[in-house]
Amino acid sequence: SAVISQKPSRDICQRGTSLTxxxxxxxxxxxxxxxxxxxxxxxTLIATANQGSEATYESxxxxxxxxxxxxNLTFSTLxxxxxxxxxxxxxxxxxxxxxxxxxxxxxxxxxxxxxxL
Amino acid sequence: xxxxxxxxxxxxxxxxxxxxxxxxxxxSAIYNLQWFRQDPGKGLTSLLLIQSSQREQTxxxxxxxxxxxxxxxxxxxxxxxxxxxxxxLCAVVYSGTYKYIFGTGTRLKVLx
Numbered sequence: 507s508a509v510i511s512q513k514p515s516r517d518i519c520q521r522g523t524s525l526t527x528x529x530x531x532x533x534x535x536x537x538x539x540x541x542x543x544x545x546x547x548x549x550t551l552i553a554t555a556n557q558g559s560e561a562t563y564e565s566x567x568x569x570x571x572x573x574x575x576x577x578n579l580t581f582s583t584l585x586x587x588x589x590x591x592x593x594x595x596x597x598x599x600x601x602x603x604x605x606x607x608x609x610x611x612x613x614x615x616x617x618x619x620x621x622x623l
Numbered sequence: 624x625x626x627x628x629x630x631x632x633x634x635x636x637x638x639x640x641x642x643x644x645x646x647x648x649x650x651s652a653i654y655n656l657q658w659f660r661q662d663p664g665k666g667l668t669s670l671l672l673i674q675s676s677q678r679e680q681t682x683x684x685x686x687x688x689x690x691x692x693x694x695x696x697x698x699x700x701x702x703x704x705x706x707x708x709x710x711x712l713c714a715v716v717y718s719g720t721y722k723y724i725f726g727t728g729t730r731l732k733v734l735x
Binding site: 507510512539547548549550551554564596598600611612613614615616617619 | 655657659664665666667668669672712714722723725726727728
């Protein structure tokens, strides 16, 4: 397994601003993932972040809106840019420590609850 | 379209009951299926992972089964307790996509 922490745990932001969410893992992992969970909904994958390469974004998500950094094997950031109330969600990072492929068991961080006014 | 459906959406049971949560997926070609628990406003806790070659996995009072041919998985919780109250999510990785697709979850409430 892996122990994952996220900062901040929650935040309330103004429309038009940006927030950077940090994800820290207690061991080196190849693949990290960022998910969004809108109120009352299930999780939707935003992007896959591999160290040393550009993040791979899912349909409906773009780098200008959700830039991601992956400077090393234990850390990643997700920025939510130019926020609107529709961005109010829980943002979660996850890792697949058992191997290189995303189809291995995933472990999740505690999430960042974002409210945009 | 590859989807994951969970029924029921919500469930309320008295303490001590055995219960079954259902997860259906549209394509039998999967790599694995994972069950998670999510407490309100929190992240996800991994409960059980079933690889495509397996039929079931057990952990304590939890037992998860997988039937790929019918596109179904069930999570059995024995002797439920109020502490089991949470939302239970299943997630499937379809072959060829290597990505988790989550169901909408079942909100479980166990009454003391």
